[in-house]
Amino acid sequence: EEYNIGDRIRAYVVAVENEGRGPEIILSRSHPNFVRRLLEAEVSEISDRTVEIRGIAREAGYRTKVAVASNDPKVDPVGACVGLRGARVKNIVRELNNEKVDIIRWSDDPREFVTDALKPAVLKSIELDEESKTVNVTVNEEDLSKAIGRRGQNARLTSRLMGWDVQVRKDESQ
Numbered sequence: 001e002e003y004n005i006g007d008r009i010r011a012y013v014v015a016v017e018n019e020g021r022g023p024e025i026i027l028s029r030s031h032p033n034f035v036r037r038l039l040e041a042e043v044s045e046i047s048d049r050t051v052e053i054r055g056i057a058r059e060a061g062y063r064t065k066v067a068v069a070s071n072d073p074k075v076d077p078v079g080a081c082v083g084l085r086g087a088r089v090k091n092i093v094r095e096l097n098n099e100k101v102d103i104i105r106w107s108d109d110p111r112e113f114v115t116d117a118l119k120p121a122v123l124k125s126i127e128l129d130e131e132s133k134t135v136n137v138t139v140n141e142e143d144l145s146k147a148i149g150r151r152g153q154n155a156r157l158t159s160r161l162m163g164w165d166v167q168v169r170k171d172e173s174q
Contacts, residue, residue, distance in 0.1 A: 001029065001097065010095060012037060030060030035101070038092045039066065045080040052077075054106040057160035061099060063149075065117065065157045069106035078103050104161070110135060114166060117158040121147035124171050133164040138171045 003009060011027035012034035018024075028034060035056055045051040046068075055067040068077040081103045082089045093101055107113040111126050114135050121143040127136040139147045147168045148155050159166040 032056040032058045035064050038095055042088050042091055043081050045075060050075050051080050055161045057157040059153060063100040063153055063157060065102045065104060065161050067104050067106040067161055078105050110164060113162060117161060118147050135164050136167045138169050141170055144170050
């Protein structure tokens, strides 16, 4: 991104350091908390704690996955973040220079969560290894590229979001 003197930009303050030549403010637009703050500013349900951000996985400039949960059973966390006709998430996407933002419903059940996180791919089977925190997912050949994503991005971001190692394999049983 390029900026000129006098441009107004939004950024996340990472640190303020007091150097010998005066204070130095370190800003970031690629930090995952930048997306968190944008969501808090845009989605009133997050700022009033009705909807909670449970996790953010980001590859700045390409794609972000955000896991959200609701503290009120009457409030849909994904719907609140997306907004009417996508208005809320569109404002965030515009601020992030058209970076893709996936909003996923958080689930404590790893099977349910990995199914939502890898959508639109349809998963044939899910095997969990609780000890090594590994999820082995099997998909049909036509869903393989959707599940893995461009250069492995979808599977990688899902792994980061879950805190588990997500392995995607093609179904060989046919």
